[in-house]
Amino acid sequence: MQITFLGTSSGVPTRSRNVSSVALKLPQRSELWLFDCGEGTQHQFLRSELKISQLTRIFITHMHGDHIFGLMGLLASCGLAGNVQSIDIYGPPGLNEYLQAALRYSHTHFSYPVKVHTITSGLIYEDQEFYIYCGVLYHRITAFGYRVIEKDRPGRFDVAKAQRWHIPPGKIYSQLKHGETVTLEDGRVINGADLCGDAEIGRKIAYCTDTVYCDRAVQLAEDADVLIHEATFAHQDAEMAFRRLHSTSTMAAQTALAANAHRLIITHFSPRYNPGNPIEFKDLLKEARAIFPKTDMAYDFMSYEVPRRRDSIIV
Amino acid sequence: MQITFLGTSSGVPTRSRNVSSVALKLPQRSELWLFDCGEGTQHQFLRSELKISQLTRIFITHMHGDHIFGLMGLLASCGLAGNVQSIDIYGPPGLNEYLQAALRYSHTHFSYPVKVHTITSGLIYEDQEFYIYCGVLYHRITAFGYRVIEKDRPGRFDVAKAQRWHIPPGKIYSQLKHGETVTLEDGRVINGADLCGDAEIGRKIAYCTDTVYCDRAVQLAEDADVLIHEATFAHQDAEMAFRRLHSTSTMAAQTALAANAHRLIITHFSPRYNPGNPIEFKDLLKEARAIFPKTDMAYDFMSYEVPRRRDSIIV
Numbered sequence A, B: 001m002q003i004t005f006l007g008t009s010s011g012v013p014t015r016s017r018n019v020s021s022v023a024l025k026l027p028q029r030s031e032l033w034l035f036d037c038g039e040g041t042q043h044q045f046l047r048s049e050l051k052i053s054q055l056t057r058i059f060i061t062h063m064h065g066d067h068i069f070g071l072m073g074l075l076a077s078c079g080l081a082g083n084v085q086s087i088d089i090y091g092p093p094g095l096n097e098y099l100q101a102a103l104r105y106s107h108t109h110f111s112y113p114v115k116v117h118t119i120t121s122g123l124i125y126e127d128q129e130f131y132i133y134c135g136v137l138y139h140r141i142t143a144f145g146y147r148v149i150e151k152d153r154p155g156r157f158d159v160a161k162a163q164r165w166h167i168p169p170g171k172i173y174s175q176l177k178h179g180e181t182v183t184l185e186d187g188r189v190i191n192g193a194d195l196c197g198d199a200e201i202g203r204k205i206a207y208c209t210d211t212v213y214c215d216r217a218v219q220l221a222e223d224a225d226v227l228i229h230e231a232t233f234a235h236q237d238a239e240m241a242f243r244r245l246h247s248t249s250t251m252a253a254q255t256a257l258a259a260n261a262h263r264l265i266i267t268h269f270s271p272r273y274n275p276g277n278p279i280e281f282k283d284l285l286k287e288a289r290a291i292f293p294k295t296d297m298a299y300d301f302m303s304y305e306v307p308r309r310r311d312s313i314i315v
């Protein structure tokens, strides 16, 4: 699972940071999921190594322009690229109506199926490998945070070992593969776990934007391998953060700390902290690290490969 | 009057060409007019030397996404930039409804007045210095071509010469300034033109996209100093041009020729002619020049200072 930041600015694009969008690459199935889609996201795709043709799902946090104005262009271009199978879009009420209006007035017809799912808090998606939950954050309009959970995978079944133990092949193997304990015809009791490698513990990624500090963000980020959290403002501008219902760098760090997250990546920065200003981006990172040391600061095209827990323990 | 191309690709952006937008800078009044506004136009502003704060008018040709999907983001950012006075937008039916829907669903409120004018063929704007006309081209949906006409300016009144001729100052001066013939109290008959420099002939710019070859484009481009015309396809792909109601490079050139235009700039190229393909952009330019030698090929951020006729004659 590889996270790529396609836009890390809040509100307006700057020369070096585009407005919000984060891609999650699932290499094992050649799929790409997108979180938010600010204007110019399709342009960022062109400049990245990501393939627009792998896009299957788009998750929208809220309806502010800097999170959705790239959606129509991206979807239209996916159609012209010609190799997209279908796209499922998840987002708050109003998203479907917005897309329908934009389609109608721009005379756009997608050449592939696009399905819009209006979400409410809770489980919004499940397949063999993933669960995705969402919850309402605390912003000026309804904004959803997302929690992507990779399901645990049982360890690999050691066939050679089973054969060495003279366990006859058949239905028993599939029980043992799932870690069950079975009694053989010869009376031996075998624990499947003894024939399986270490289970792979699923990874958890939380994406919380736009929001001021809130308990729901902490819940969504609980024990997360990575929490991606907005940090629009520096700590000094907390009053503005409370007024506009955005987070400071320190609120993001406190969320990561309270949630026992393993890593925090802050993003969605106000252009007011561009290099050369009294407070700069690097100061926001410093503030966050003082509270939660394992913090990184996103920049456009930054990639982060989410490590497996198992690997983390060994290394 | 300086023309800057902010996007020169048709349909989808490429790494080097954004979708349609052309800026017209009027230095004498620190104003900027924009023609079309594809996604990423505000990003192109950031990369150019143009000032978004000078933007006063936006003219939209038609409602296809590659000409309008940058409008909401640009207008929202104009508000956040904080120094825009007001913006007038001109375009086809549906434009106002599209903007109203996008505003509503994205909870956007502009902090300055935005007025949308739904246009029909004919004169759509006039001020002391300019007329702007539009006419319906021939595309899959209603598409307007524009003709910007700078009014002729009487030559500069030579006050020193009038004094040498012992013409008493007063109301007479303003009559002479306008080139009128007056009779002085002493009986002399003075032709104002003899006291004025050469009149400055107004310049004419035509912008025709998207369209297949049509008489209306020729009318709009009549005697134009510059005709900006789409050339989506190469001559070889004329069948596709007729089917999709776009122009070939040769249609653009024929329009310039029939209109007696002084210069042609082609734009809005299909990405299929990217360098490395069997037919390349440079081939489109060659084709157009074979018919209309004074043809240039637009590229992103290309600037063209429209020369005055007078200058042209002297040089």
Ligand SMILES: [Zn+2]
Pocket (backbone or CB within 6 Å): A010, A011, A020, A064, A066, A067, A210, A268
């Ligand atoms: Zn935002």
Ligand SMILES: [Zn+2]
Pocket (backbone or CB within 6 Å): B010, B011, B020, B064, B066, B067, B210, B268
């Ligand atoms: Zn077009």
